[in-house]
Amino acid sequence: MRDAYHEELDSISDDLVAMARQVGSAIGRATTSMLDADLKLAESVIAADADVDTVQHELEARAIALLAQQQPVATDLRIVVTSLRMSADLERAGDLAQHVAKLARLRYPDSAVPQDLQATLLEMGQLAQRLMAKAAEVIITKDIDLAMQLEKDDDEMDMLHRTLFQHLMDDRWQHGIETAVDVTLLGRYYERFADHAVSVAKRVVYLVTGEHADELQTDAG
Template sequence: MREVFQQELQEVQERLVEIASLVAVSIENATRAFNESNVSLAEQVIADDDKIDELAINLDELAINILARQQPVARDLRIVVSALRISSSLERMGDMADHIAQLARYRFPDKVVPKSLRKTFVEMGQLDVEMARKLAELLRTEDVQLAEEIRNDDDRIDALHLSVFEKVLGETWKGGAEDTVDATLASRYHERFADHAVSIAKKVHYLATGDWVAPED
């Protein structure tokens, strides 16, 4: 029974890595669709979100089944409970990628944001993609250095998010109401994507070290 239980825990980890890897692909495609006004990529991201949702639901069912049958304690219990919470955050990250893609599809064939903000959104997108890839690797290896890198990347995302607000509220902003709303929403989606990555990184850091202090927001 113990061997079966350990196999089930391994399956939980593998499923988390699978979902995180799909999320990384989705945010990469979403940011490309957003920055390049690529409607076919946007449609792919929107379709793939259903797959991410389904995998998250299946993982939750597995974790709940393990709790009911195995009644884990100590670290094993923390692993299963954390998997449920991580699954939820990954599903939300997929939603953020979907929202970014929805903006690209809605504004096609135009770009979503004015030229003055495009460099900022390219950088935000690159950081989100890097964070997603690091997160998948973190879930696979529990390398706590990756958790620290994710936290640092989030600080950069936050700074860029703030710069978008300063731009659209500044006296030199020439965008219309629709441009302002789209830029604000898109920036928020990128920022929330990163926040969920940090939340997951904290949980993995805790599981690996028993220390809940780092990485901080």
């Protein structure tokens, strides 16, 4: 049996995993709502973000109570402080999923995304969801190799982002300015979402190795 103190640390970790799963699901559903112009699905993603915020507040209250009552030092202190940062990353990733859903709602009954870009944005959405699923797994397993994989996945996201920009900058672009603006913002949302997933993985590497994962450094752009 673990003592109450370590049980409390574990439940902070459980909260992080729960948040990662919530926002991973949110970005997947937000992408679908955008591609299918599904208003009901978009609304449900927008509403569900409040649940992510609730878990974050619980986690923070728990972390601060633990700091005050148990006064952890060394590794345990690092775990608690890093958990606060991870929860901020995850909360922000949830906001970005919500932004995608809000754009879907804004353009309903149209899709925000023209036909010839749907495949690229579907890939970005799926990749974002996979990145977050891996981040959740990294929190659970503390698997450094898996954490390193997220960097490679993020390179793929950058490539997809460049593909999107090539479409935008192509002289044959015929979808007008409004759609160009929408696609620019969507690209940024997915890129930032991926950055937050990578950041969560990097923080786990830091916890395990005590060193900042500079090799996992992304442009936090």
